[in-house]
Amino acid sequence: MGTNATVVVIVLAAVAVGVPGLVLLPGAGGSTFLLAAIYAVGGMLALGNAYLLILQATVTQDRRLLWAAAGFATLLGIYIVRSIDPAVPGTPAADVDLRLAAALSVTWLLTLPITVLTATLPRQQLWLFPVPLVVLSAAGWAAFETPLVRGSDVRLTGQGRGVLLGCAVMGVLAALWWRQRVPKGNRGVWGWVGAALLLTPMVAVLRGFSLGRHDPTSWPALAVELVTLVVPFTGLYIVSLRGYLRQARHWHELEAEVRRLRASSALLPGLSITPEDDAGLPESDEVADLIARADNQVALQPVYDLATMKVVGQEALARFGGRVPTDRWFRAAVLHGQGPELERLTLAKALATLASMPADQFLAINAAPACLHDDKVLELLEGSDLARLVVEITEHDAVNDYGLTREALAVLRTRGALIAVDDVGAGFASLRHVLLLQPDVVKLDTSLTRDVHDNQRQLAIVTALVRFSTEVGATVLAEGIEVAEQIPALLDAGVTLGQGWHLGVPVQQGTTV
Numbered sequence: 001m002g003t004n005a006t007v008v009v010i011v012l013a014a015v016a017v018g019v020p021g022l023v024l025l026p027g028a029g030g031s032t033f034l035l036a037a038i039y040a041v042g043g044m045l046a047l048g049n050a051y052l053l054i055l056q057a058t059v060t061q062d063r064r065l066l067w068a069a070a071g072f073a074t075l076l077g078i079y080i081v082r083s084i085d086p087a088v089p090g091t092p093a094a095d096v097d098l099r100l101a102a103a104l105s106v107t108w109l110l111t112l113p114i115t116v117l118t119a120t121l122p123r124q125q126l127w128l129f130p131v132p133l134v135v136l137s138a139a140g141w142a143a144f145e146t147p148l149v150r151g152s153d154v155r156l157t158g159q160g161r162g163v164l165l166g167c168a169v170m171g172v173l174a175a176l177w178w179r180q181r182v183p184k185g186n187r188g189v190w191g192w193v194g195a196a197l198l199l200t201p202m203v204a205v206l207r208g209f210s211l212g213r214h215d216p217t218s219w220p221a222l223a224v225e226l227v228t229l230v231v232p233f234t235g236l237y238i239v240s241l242r243g244y245l246r247q248a249r250h251w252h253e254l255e256a257e258v259r260r261l262r263a264s265s266a267l268l269p270g271l272s273i274t275p276e277d278d279a280g281l282p283e284s285d286e287v288a289d290l291i292a293r294a295d296n297q298v299a300l301q302p303v304y305d306l307a308t309m310k311v312v313g314q315e316a317l318a319r320f321g322g323r324v325p326t327d328r329w330f331r332a333a334v335l336h337g338q339g340p341e342l343e344r345l346t347l348a349k350a351l352a353t354l355a356s357m358p359a360d361q362f363l364a365i366n367a368a369p370a371c372l373h374d375d376k377v378l379e380l381l382e383g384s385d386l387a388r389l390v391v392e393i394t395e396h397d398a399v400n401d402y403g404l405t406r407e408a409l410a411v412l413r414t415r416g417a418l419i420a421v422d423d424v425g426a427g428f429a430s431l432r433h434v435l436l437l438q439p440d441v442v443k444l445d446t447s448l449t450r451d452v453h454d455n456q457r458q459l460a461i462v463t464a465l466v467r468f469s470t471e472v473g474a475t476v477l478a479e480g481i482e483v484a485e486q487i488p489a490l491l492d493a494g495v496t497l498g499q500g501w502h503l504g505v506p507v508q509q510g511t512t513v
Contacts, residue, residue: 045229071115113174171200192235299506316350387416446480
């Protein structure tokens with residue numbers, strides 16, 4: 001959803017909430033109009049929070065945020081119902097109105113805490129999200145039938161005080177539960193939802209003094225309700241604006257372009273010819289034997305500055321010998337639970353080559369996301385000259401927690417290392433890596449660069465990827481340069497670094513450790 005569409009949806013939400021309060025109320029006075037305005041703002045904020053959480057869930061793949069978004073979205077419906085006030089102070093319907101206000105307040109106070117507390121329930125489809133919300137609605141109407149207040153004097157019954165105390169306790173428990181499960185590196189997004197949860201008990205306490213919508217003591221409760229929505233909306237918007245909003249739009253556009261390119265070029269050159277499934281992978285004992293022998297080698301391929309044609313770095317490539325491709329060994333190691341051991345072995349061999357390289361060149365090493373959480377891998381990296389390292393995030397396995405990965409990369413960055421995302425354009429996960437990891441170097445996949453000099457569509461996509469990479473502050477490196485004609489086309493598109501067989505083939509080293 002683009003920015004303009006978001007504004008339109010939020011405005012429509014305000015109209016949906018505000019119009020009933022302004023038009024359907026008999027004898028509407030100044031306070032009634034103010035209530036309608038408050039409910040309209042509350043509905044806008046509720047929908048805004050839901051949208052921002054959906055955006056965060058889309059880019060972080062954290063489905064618990066979708067569950068929390070469902071809670072905020074339900075508050076919009078509650079505000080719509082609350083805006084249809086059937087009574088005005090002094091009319092015979094005031095007592096009914098008072099009980100309706102009590103029921104809706106209880107429902108409001110339970111909605112977000114209960115949706116958060118049920119965030120880990122098994123769920124596979126979006127249609128499961130309304131399940132706890134239906135329960136909430138039933139609870140709200142049950143509260144409506146229960147005498148929570150004593151008529152128009154706005155005094156709580158003992159049962160009413162107990163219900164509100166229960167709402168306050170539920171909010172505190174939900175906030176503590178949410179805080180205990182906050183993923184490292186993602187405290188910003190989760191923290192703002194937690195702040196909203198901690199504010200709900202304050203609303204419950206204030207409601208204990210007044211449940212009437214027209215009583216003067218009800219205004220503080222309404223004010224804190226709005227604060228409960230304003231706080232997460234402001235925080236989530238700042239987090240989203242800083243990291244994702246504009247870039248996310250361009251990211252989706254690029255995904256669509258790459259998807260169209262692949263649809264029109266089923267045999268697009270540069271794609272891996274090895275099977276993507278697990279059939280024929282080396283067995284567990286074969287991987288264990290490979291690790292035990294530790295006779296793997298390292299090949300270095302030069303990286304050039306395309307403008308000056310000077311070698312500025314080398315990429316370390318693992319070589320295991322035999323007929324099984326390197327990526328199949330890594331895939332098998334992950335499948336058999338031996339990924340960290342193989343990653344440490346290849347990393348140690350690669351880092352050993354750094355001492356023999358010219359001091360003005362960097363060494364690019366490949367690292368699966370999972371190995372960045374391995375203390376032994378981090379020890380290997382921190383024992384090297386990190387200022388000369390470029391850590392390339394590969395796709396041997398998926399990024400299960402972008403927050404943890406960003407946190408590990410931040411440690412390496414503070415020591416001087418650069419971060420690269422490999423094979424951008426080969427798959428849609430690599431585009432997500434660029435958006436969420438904000439790398440220093442973006443490596444364009446061979447499939448997009450090989451024919452860039454005589455394929456206008458590929459050139460357009462490369463140019464768009466360069467523009468996108470520039471927005472996140474990354475330098476672009478093109479892989480797969482095999483003919484001289486590619487170089488001027490890549491330079492025109494804004495690519496500054498390159499590697500490929502035309503520039504230099506991988507040269508196997510004789511390093512041992």
